[in-house]
Amino acid sequence: MTNINAFAGVDVGSLGTKAVILVNGEIAGSSLIRTGINSVENGLESLEKALDSANLKKEDLKYIVGTGYGRISAPYANKTITEITCHAKGAHYLHPATRTIIDMGGQDCKAIRVDEEGNVVDFAMNDKCAAGTGRFLEVMANVFKVDISELGPLALKATQVLPVSSTCTVFAESETVSLLARGEKPEDIIIGVHHAIANRIKGLFSRVGIQSDVFFSGGVAKNTGMRKALEEVLEVRIANPENDPQLVGAIGAAVSAQRLYEKSGNVSQRSA
Amino acid sequence: MAIKTLDIIRRRVEERPEELKKERANGKKVLGWIGYHIPEEVAYSLGFIPIRISVGGDSKLVEVGARYASSKTCVFLREIVGAFAENTDPYIQETDVLAFDATCLQNFRAAEVIEYFFKRDVVVLGVPRNVYWEEAIEYFTQEAKEFTRLLEERAGVSVDKKKLAEAVDLFNKIRAALKEIYQYQASKGNVISWLEVYDLIQAGYVLDKQEYLQLLQQTLAELKEQQSYIDIEQEAGEARIFISGSVIPRGDRKLINIITSLGGRIVGDDIWTGIIPYLDLNIKEISPEGIALGYLNRTPHGALPYLELKTDKRLKKLHGLLDEYKAQGVIYHTLRYCDPYTFKAKETKDVLAQSGIPLLEIHTEYAGSDYEAIRTRVEAFVEMIRNQTIESEEEVSA
Numbered sequence: 106m107t108n109i110n111a112f113a114g115v116d117v118g119s120l121g122t123k124a125v126i127l128v129n130g131e132i133a134g135s136s137l138i139r140t141g142i143n144s145v146e147n148g149l150e151s152l153e154k155a156l157d158s159a160n161l162k163k164e165d166l167k168y169i170v171g172t173g174y175g176r177i178s179a180p181y182a183n184k185t186i187t188e189i190t191c192h193a194k195g196a197h198y199l200h201p202a203t204r205t206i207i208d209m210g211g212q213d214c215k216a217i218r219v220d221e222e223g224n225v226v227d228f229a230m231n232d233k234c235a236a237g238t239g240r241f242l243e244v245m246a247n248v249f250k251v252d253i254s255e256l257g258p259l260a261l262k263a264t265q266v267l268p269v270s271s272t273c274t275v276f277a278e279s280e281t282v283s284l285l286a287r288g289e290k291p292e293d294i295i296i297g298v299h300h301a302i303a304n305r306i307k308g309l310f311s312r313v314g315i316q317s318d319v320f321f322s323g324g325v326a327k328n329t330g331m332r333k334a335l336e337e338v339l340e341v342r343i344a345n346p347e348n349d350p351q352l353v354g355a356i357g358a359a360v361s362a363q364r365l366y367e368k369s370g371n372v373s374q375r376s377a
Numbered sequence: 378m379a380i381k382t383l384d385i386i387r388r389r390v391e392e393r394p395e396e397l398k399k400e401r402a403n404g405k406k407v408l409g410w411i412g413y414h415i416p417e418e419v420a421y422s423l424g425f426i427p428i429r430i431s432v433g434g435d436s437k438l439v440e441v442g443a444r445y446a447s448s449k450t451c452v453f454l455r456e457i458v459g460a461f462a463e464n465t466d467p468y469i470q471e472t473d474v475l476a477f478d479a480t481c482l483q484n485f486r487a488a489e490v491i492e493y494f495f496k497r498d499v500v501v502l503g504v505p506r507n508v509y510w511e512e513a514i515e516y517f518t519q520e521a522k523e524f525t526r527l528l529e530e531r532a533g534v535s536v537d538k539k540k541l542a543e544a545v546d547l548f549n550k551i552r553a554a555l556k557e558i559y560q561y562q563a564s565k566g567n568v569i570s571w572l573e574v575y576d577l578i579q580a581g582y583v584l585d586k587q588e589y590l591q592l593l594q595q596t597l598a599e600l601k602e603q604q605s606y607i608d609i610e611q612e613a614g615e616a617r618i619f620i621s622g623s624v625i626p627r628g629d630r631k632l633i634n635i636i637t638s639l640g641g642r643i644v645g646d647d648i649w650t651g652i653i654p655y656l657d658l659n660i661k662e663i664s665p666e667g668i669a670l671g672y673l674n675r676t677p678h679g680a681l682p683y684l685e686l687k688t689d690k691r692l693k694k695l696h697g698l699l700d701e702y703k704a705q706g707v708i709y710h711t712l713r714y715c716d717p718y719t720f721k722a723k724e725t726k727d728v729l730a731q732s733g734i735p736l737l738e739i740h741t742e743y744a745g746s747d748y749e750a751i752r753t754r755v756e757a758f759v760e761m762i763r764n765q766t767i768e769s770e771e772e773v774s775a
């Protein structure tokens with residue numbers, strides 16, 4: 106191990122695997138790859154890429170924290186922490202005034218309340234169904250024959266919000282197909298889909314409450330249409346940090362790695 | 378050191394179905410029951426072998442049950458109905474008379490379905506919604522009388538006061554022993570876990586009551602030998618969890634296993650299938666109605682409404698138990714379509730938040746598809762509790 110003060114966070118999500126390297130408390134490197142079938146390999150590959158971007162080697166790292174659904178098989182990590190805690194830490198690192206986080210990832214969405222230190226004080230997650238997740242939006246993008254990244258900009262071109270009543274992935278797909286067949290404009294349907302999701306997210310916040318500043322993390326946070334729909338439905342302004350919102354979990358994992366290292370002062374050997 | 382009597386109890390539970398067969402062959406009758414207000418002492422004094430029917434955790438049986446009961450019936454009762462349809466559970470096979478109560482209206486509906494489709498002999502005990510009204514007490518007294526009459530008819534004998542007093546004495550001793558054992562699991566240096574006590578409670582659903590009491594007393598003797606003190610305090614690094622909410626019957630250990638596998642320490646519960654039915658039962662008069670009123674005056678079941686949040690007995694009891702067992706957070710378990718508990722999750726959470734106690738709602742069913750999603754929530758909750766403990770410890774040391 107070298108004397109570089111370097112830490113890593115690896116977030117193996119259902120759609121994307123992310124890694125962030127923190128050196129002296131600053132983000133020195135990161136990576137984002139598509140999650141494949143082997144979460145251990147995905148985590149290691151993402152970590153290697155993040156290390157490359159920071160011009161570091163694995164031996165330079167003092168502590169690694171794994172998170173995301175793939176944390177259950179992360180032998181390269183010194184410790185694993187849930188993505189709920191990591192998103193809280195990551196959002197607090199990027200925007201310390203954060204008190205509420207909306208995290209919309211590939212397979213779930215979360216409402217997280219944090220204190221002034223970025224500690225979780227309450228949270229709620231969607232139950233089972235894919236509504237309000239990246240996977241849901243992928244299905245919708247497929248209906249409109251566009252790339253998922255185009256959904257947000259298209260939603261912003263809408264002239265009216267067409268009500269889409271269903272947030273079940275299967276039913277919403279058939280509902281949008283019907284609306285298209287009826288001759289409705291795709292942009293108006295797309296913003297309607299985003300509003301339907303936002304209304305569902307509002308239900309999560311009825312369980313945990315909402316307090317400014319509100320931070321939006323996860324892959325879906327890149328979607329400008331979703332951001333707008335959430336601001337309208339939740340009647341809040343969402344903070345707008347410059348970093349990639351999909352990296353927030355990995356950033357939080359790296360921040361936690363540094364904190365855990367500093368607290369323990371004595372780190373066991375990594376196993377991979 | 379393990380409590381050896383627990384192994385004996387597990388073995389005796391395994392042997393029990395065969396025993397029941399023999400007892401029935403010798404002329405004894407089995408009363409299978411499901412509910413919260415069934416006065417077991419009355420059935421016992423009439424010569425019935427009371428067996429609390431408790432199946433759970435089998436999604437295939439839930440699907441079978443859905444052929445007969447509405448799919449909006451909770452998964453626990455759908456599985457019960459499914460178990461009657463399949464008729465493979467040994468206790469269901471050995472049941473002569475079934476007793477249900479109307480504490481939960483879904484329970485009442487399940488009774489009707491089982492009677493109609495499977496031609497079982499079913500007796501139902503009506504239960505008032507508001508247990509505080511004079512009229513409610515009068516209604517329940519009449520229900521208890523009628524329930525007793527129906528059992529007497531099936532037993533072929535009338536209630537004998539001496540036998541009833543003996544039954545009350547036996548059941549009081551069982552409740553007292555369970556309460557004492559329960560204290561040990563929450564203590565520092567505990568040699569018995571909450572789950573072991575929970576299983577022990579559910580063993581009592583089927584075992585012979587005299588033998589059960591003797592085994593409980595044997596367990597207590599072992600506990601006293603191995604753990605000389607009861608000191609219920611939070612220890613460093615612990616995440617002391619209290620489980621509340623919907624029924625967790627034998628066969629369903631998903632949530633419990635997740636909590637314990639993630640290092641959460643369960644220290645208490647107020648679940649229908651846990652310790653709560655055995656607490657605060659004060660029988661003032663040895664009569665079927667007196668016993669029934671004792672049952673009615675306990676902590677109300679979740680299916681009965683919160684009448685007034687500030688004075689509600691159930692919330693008061695929950696607060697008391699949280700304090701007694703030094704719990705740091707509540708995991709509130711709701712089963713799919715168990716409406717009575719599901720609808721109360723938010724207000725319970727809000728009430729506990731005023732005392733600084735976090736509550737995590739886990740909404741689930743018997744299928745395993747949500748296992749990882751529940752794991753993540755519980756793990757984050759355990760992290761949150763541990764983090765709060767660490768923060769407060771740091772504040773103290775600073």
